[in-house]
Amino acid sequence: xxxxxxxxxxxxxxxxxxxxxxxxxxxxxxxxxxxxxxxxxxxxxxxxxxxxxxxxxxxxxxxxxxxxxxxxxxxxxxxxxxxxxxxxxxxxxxxxxxxxxxxxxxxxxxxxxxxxxxxxxxxxxxxxxxxxxxxxxxxxxxxxxxxxxxxxxxxxxxxxxxxxxxxxxxxxxxxxxxxxxxxxxxxxxxxxxxxxxxxxxxxxxxxxxxxxxxxxxxxxxxxxxxxxxxxxxxxxxxxxxxxxxxxxxxxxxxxxxxxxxxxxxxxxxxxxxxxxxxxxxxxxxxxxxxxxxxxxxxxxxxxxxxxxxxxxxxxxxxxxxxxxxxxxxxxxxxxxxxxxxxxxxxxxxxxxxxxxxxxxxxxxxxxxxxxxxxxxxxxxxxxxxxxxxxxxxxxxxxxxxxxxxxxxxxxxxxxxx
Amino acid sequence: xxxxxxxxxxxxxxxxxxxxxxxxxxxxxxxxxxxxxxxxxxxxxxxxxxxxxxxxxxxxxxxxxxxxxxxxxxxxxxxxxxxxxxxxxxxxxxxxxxxxxxxxxxxxxxxxxxxxxxxxxxxxxxxxxxxxxxxxxxxxxxxxxxxxxxxxxxxxxxxxxxxxxxxxxxxxxxxxxxx
Numbered sequence: 001x002x003x004x005x006x007x008x009x010x011x012x013x014x015x016x017x018x019x020x021x022x023x024x025x026x027x028x029x030x031x032x033x034x035x036x037x038x039x040x041x042x043x044x045x046x047x048x049x050x051x052x053x054x055x056x057x058x059x060x061x062x063x064x065x066x067x068x069x070x071x072x073x074x075x076x077x078x079x080x081x082x083x084x085x086x087x088x089x090x091x092x093x094x095x096x097x098x099x100x101x102x103x104x105x106x107x108x109x110x111x112x113x114x115x116x117x118x119x120x121x122x123x124x125x126x127x128x129x130x131x132x133x134x135x136x137x138x139x140x141x142x143x144x145x146x147x148x149x150x151x152x153x154x155x156x157x158x159x160x161x162x163x164x165x166x167x168x169x170x171x172x173x174x175x176x177x178x179x180x181x182x183x184x185x186x187x188x189x190x191x192x193x194x195x196x197x198x199x200x201x202x203x204x205x206x207x208x209x210x211x212x213x214x215x216x217x218x219x220x221x222x223x224x225x226x227x228x229x230x231x232x233x234x235x236x237x238x239x240x241x242x243x244x245x246x247x248x249x250x251x252x253x254x255x256x257x258x259x260x261x262x263x264x265x266x267x268x269x270x271x272x273x274x275x276x277x278x279x280x281x282x283x284x285x286x287x288x289x290x291x292x293x294x295x296x297x298x299x300x301x302x303x304x305x306x307x308x309x310x311x312x313x314x315x316x317x318x319x320x321x322x323x324x325x326x327x328x329x330x331x332x333x334x335x336x337x338x339x340x341x342x343x344x345x346x347x348x349x350x351x352x353x354x355x356x357x358x359x360x361x362x363x364x365x366x367x368x369x370x371x372x373x374x375x376x377x378x379x380x381x382x383x384x385x386x387x388x389x390x391x392x393x394x395x396x397x398x399x400x401x402x403x404x405x406x407x408x409x410x411x412x413x414x415x416x417x
Numbered sequence: 418x419x420x421x422x423x424x425x426x427x428x429x430x431x432x433x434x435x436x437x438x439x440x441x442x443x444x445x446x447x448x449x450x451x452x453x454x455x456x457x458x459x460x461x462x463x464x465x466x467x468x469x470x471x472x473x474x475x476x477x478x479x480x481x482x483x484x485x486x487x488x489x490x491x492x493x494x495x496x497x498x499x500x501x502x503x504x505x506x507x508x509x510x511x512x513x514x515x516x517x518x519x520x521x522x523x524x525x526x527x528x529x530x531x532x533x534x535x536x537x538x539x540x541x542x543x544x545x546x547x548x549x550x551x552x553x554x555x556x557x558x559x560x561x562x563x564x565x566x567x568x569x570x571x572x573x574x575x576x577x578x579x580x581x582x583x584x585x586x587x588x589x590x591x592x593x594x595x596x
């Protein structure tokens with residue numbers, strides 16, 4: 001009977017989860033051949049886990065999944081290297097149900113080239129958290145094989161617009177497991193993650209003009225932090241989470257201000273007769289990138305957090321918008337508009353070179369994954385806004401096509417501590 | 418006199434019913450103009466004629482208001498926030514209306530096309546609203562009658578990627594009903 005109820009539940013749950021179709025193009029320069037063996041234990045759970053780890057790894061373009069071709073080793077002693085020619089690493093493991101409704105997932109990652117054990121871990125979680133376990137395993141596998149931390153357990157935020165209803169959505173990094181934080185008949189813009197991943201600042205028009213709110217993900221409690229006359233927008237957190245940069249028109253033009261994260265102790269950073277907007281803190285918290293049309297057309301500038309002199313960074317033909325720092329602070333991503341299309345581009349602060357990463361289209365609002373390896377942005381398919389990612393070297397691209405609604409304003413969240 | 422008031426009320430109702438949505442836009446000015454025609458009309462030749470005259474005046478005023486309210490958007494070229502000469506008449510009509518109706522209040526809502534970031538466009542829409550307000554004030558409206566807001570690219574009138582569509586979205590709306 002219990003099993004029957006579970007089946008029914010999953011029947012209803014599945015459509016809600018199958019929100020996105022993912023289309024991947026391109027491949028990394030080197031693809032590590034990896035074999036994932038379905039873990040021992042409950043077959044459905046093991047298959048679900050395998051699917052999540054597999055699709056996470058595939059999406060990076062850095063791995064080639066090699067079919068184990070019927071072989072089902074669950075312990076290192078079951079592996080005969082002669083049967084795995086051409087495979088660099090194998091993931092094996094088992095799932096055990098425990099008395100308290102939890103499962104223990106034991107897994108190992110074996111390097112078949114050097115005959116070494118790369119990972120040996122046990123993860124326990126509730127039965128319904130298989131997705132989360134899968135992402136954690138994929139994170140660890142990715143880190144062992146590439147040297148960079150994985151971002152599969154991180155979350156993203158975006159705004160969806162469907163038949164006049166706006167939703168502020170938080171989802172897993174693969175776009176699945178989406179939850180609406182706010183639903184409104186008026187526009188929502190510019191979600192921005194607090195560095196600890198626990199709060200989101202955003203712009204809502206629910207009081208009939210743009211105001212900045214901060215909302216807790218766990219309690220859903222929210223605070224209105226800026227409702228000055230005119231527009232209040234473009235919130236961006238400082239790396240230590242104590243301050244929020246934002247754009248206010250209370251003194252006339254759109255100018256950049258910094259306040260404490262509760263809205264207090266407001267101070268003005270830029271003084272121009274131009275539109276200064278879209279501030280983004282440097283990882284050291286000492287400067288802000290922003291968009292300004294002070295030079296005649298929108299371009300990217302940098303200003304110290306103490307205010308003072310402003311440096312222009314982009315000199316492209318066309319316009320530059322929406323700068324976001326790479327987590328290492330050495331480059332930034334932005335949306336370039338020229339010849340009638342938007343591209344996602346990266347500007348290296350040292351070499352002062354700009355590299356266009358995408359083919360072009362309605363590509364807007366880029367942000368780096370917290371490991372700096374991928375960029376999330378908004379694009380469009382058949383007139384509908386969707387999420388897309390591109391690897392930082394431009395080689396691997398993926399589109400995540402939602403089954404309904406118009407998706408905009410994505411922002412990749414931080415590592416969860 | 419009772420009859421007159423009744424007929425004016427009826428006219429108001431008619432005006433309200435025949436007006437385009439949003440209703441408040443037309444109904445409110447019609448009330449005001451009917452009330453101002455009431456005094457001279459009462460001095461005229463008789464109740465029946467007065468009724469007819471008041472009805473005609475009120476109707477004319479209502480029509481004029483309807484025409485005014487129908488044209489309540491001004492348009493801008495790409496990435497430009499200055500009010501254009503082509504919209505001078507629209508601005509003057511609304512400025513005069515606001516000047517002669519000190520109790521009337523409007524929201525000027527600035528908008529932008531999608532060729533920019535949403536935040537930049539919010540700034541651009543704010544400038545368009547502000548410049549439209551300035552033009553209305555220069556035309557005789559009072560500063561306190563006009564609130565400015567920006568919707569940036571968030572409320573497009575048209576959602577295709579072409580100039581015909583973008584041109585409709587680069588606008589400021591002078592909105593009476595939204596107070």
